[in-house]
Amino acid sequence: MSSESTGTSADTRKLLLGEAKFLRAYYYFTLTNFYGNIPLRLNVTTQQNAAMPASTQAQIYTQIEKDLTEAAAALPDKWSAGNDAGRATKGAALALLAKASLFQKKYTEAVNYATQVEGLGYNLTDNFMDNFNASAKTNNEVIFSVWHIRNAQPLQGNSLNYWFAPRDLNGAGVFYPTQNLVDNFEANDPRLDLTIARTGKPYYDSEFKAAWSTTGYLSKKHIQPLSEVPTTTKNDGALNYEAIRFADILLVKAEALNEQNQGSAALVPLNKVRERARKNYSGTAPAGLLPNITVTNQLQLRTLIQRERRSELALEFQRYFDVMRYGQVYAEASLLPGAPNFNYTRNRFFPIPQTERNTNPAL
Numbered sequence: 001m002s003s004e005s006t007g008t009s010a011d012t013r014k015l016l017l018g019e020a021k022f023l024r025a026y027y028y029f030t031l032t033n034f035y036g037n038i039p040l041r042l043n044v045t046t047q048q049n050a051a052m053p054a055s056t057q058a059q060i061y062t063q064i065e066k067d068l069t070e071a072a073a074a075l076p077d078k079w080s081a082g083n084d085a086g087r088a089t090k091g092a093a094l095a096l097l098a099k100a101s102l103f104q105k106k107y108t109e110a111v112n113y114a115t116q117v118e119g120l121g122y123n124l125t126d127n128f129m130d131n132f133n134a135s136a137k138t139n140n141e142v143i144f145s146v147w148h149i150r151n152a153q154p155l156q157g158n159s160l161n162y163w164f165a166p167r168d169l170n171g172a173g174v175f176y177p178t179q180n181l182v183d184n185f186e187a188n189d190p191r192l193d194l195t196i197a198r199t200g201k202p203y204y205d206s207e208f209k210a211a212w213s214t215t216g217y218l219s220k221k222h223i224q225p226l227s228e229v230p231t232t233t234k235n236d237g238a239l240n241y242e243a244i245r246f247a248d249i250l251l252v253k254a255e256a257l258n259e260q261n262q263g264s265a266a267l268v269p270l271n272k273v274r275e276r277a278r279k280n281y282s283g284t285a286p287a288g289l290l291p292n293i294t295v296t297n298q299l300q301l302r303t304l305i306q307r308e309r310r311s312e313l314a315l316e317f318q319r320y321f322d323v324m325r326y327g328q329v330y331a332e333a334s335l336l337p338g339a340p341n342f343n344y345t346r347n348r349f350f351p352i353p354q355t356e357r358n359t360n361p362a363l
Helices: 010-033 058-076 090-103 108-120 128-132 162-166 179-183 190-194 245-258 263-279 298-311 318-323 328-335 354-360
Strands: 142-146 243-244
Touching: 010 058, 010 090, 010 162, 010 318, 058 298, 090 108, 090 243, 108 245, 128 190, 128 243, 142 245, 162 318, 179 298, 190 263, 190 298, 190 328, 243 245, 245 263, 245 298, 263 298, 298 318
Parallel strands: none
Antiparallel strands: 142 243
């Protein structure tokens, strides 16, 4: 069907297809990292031919790369503000290409795509928490976010505010950071108290109570203070979920460079992230706060980059993918203390739900 017959201009059609391909790639990237081999559906099917076998993860990634390459060519560097805010951009497609390449151990490609993202003008915000502040959700660190609006019909608010808030404040209170995560932060790292609520530290406009959590900790990311979202509408937050932000891509580049034995080059994007973190210390910073990393030994630097990713991106739903892609030794060392029955070979991927198997006998 031509664009003329649908009443859609060729330029608009190109943009819409670019956005659709980005979203398809994003969904398949998420799905294959959870489930591994899954059906790859590229066309609308009838009930009669809906059953199809799973494609390999390599086939899934090939399609992800194709979709993102075509999306990057079709999408603008930026959209104007207003109703277009939050739509996928060229930067989003390139950033996801960088991550997809890293996950496949295509390190040269990961560096190339991350460098292209850098060239589009993204920057780290001076204030780390601007990435989790509803009034700053169009900041220049955001590459792709899930847009949320309060008081909309139908509901378009962010419900993470409900799930992560304590029950005393009318939240679900079901998400508790662990001591192991707290211990990952270096001494005096300001990101700790910007990320995790704990005894003796402020919880926005409420006094934190240890009894709110079985671990003694709560997430501060994805939460809005009561002055912005009262207890009566806890599941209708205005805070966006930042699915991809520039700090993530800097760490992707650092990791990919290090895996190519380019430790000195890897230090540049890595230390940019640490420098921004230092800026967020309140008051007079202690000597030696988050010093620049100078280690270039590949094995040692790999461990430091992994630790930095965990601190920088804590509670942003990146950790599971990282733990699994780092491999069996890392995953079992990380998970066995709290999950003694975890077996990497058996549990690397989630099982495909039985409901999917029932409706798709070709699986």
